[in-house]
Amino acid sequence: QEQLVESGGGVVQPGGSLRLSCATSRFTISKFGMNWVRQAPGKGLEWVAFIEYDGRKIQYADSVKGRFTVSRDTSKNIVYVQMNSLRPDDTAVYYCARGRGDPPQQFFDYWGQGTLVTVSS
């Protein structure tokens, strides 16, 4: 069973920053597109960001463009999302998800357990 483990969530004030991490020891991230998907409390799922298997292509949802930055460290097999200028509507559980298929047609076959980000004063 593949396993993704997110960390880095917490409570932050509006305008603040957080960096989330997604680690796995079960597969090599340089062979898969990796995504961040979030879910606000009681709401549906929202795709946030994507980094292609070779790191060349990165895409963001309009709601986070210019504020979030996705990156990866292939030596550590970790994917990150740096979240700046956080707003209350960024409050959500953030999931890391592995992409399957040839981009852009990728669905998500494995998900982490999620990490909660709360933006509040």
Add this chain to the structure above:
Amino acid sequence: DIQMSQSPSSLSASVGDRVTITCRASQSVGAWLAWYQQKPGKAPNLLIYKASSLQSGVPSRFSGSGSGTEFTLTISSLQPDDFATYHCQQYNSYSPTFGQGTKVEIK
């Protein structure tokens, strides 16, 4: 972005019932449609991809159909473990989008 709409938003059903959930896209997504099951406090779990392909390990009572703008997820005989929220997702572009979810509750 392509908008996804699921119906119904919730339903009540009994063990053994046949359950059908519909997902509609605001424009054609071909067969690039996935279905996920999510239980409270847990991550989504992939059930179906490419509209009708069953993910490995998923029980055969789950099936998907459709193409273009209209898709269905069918559970042929609802089991106690199936009470959950179901999400559809289109992945026709670099901006994948999800439906709002359908909660399946015990009648």
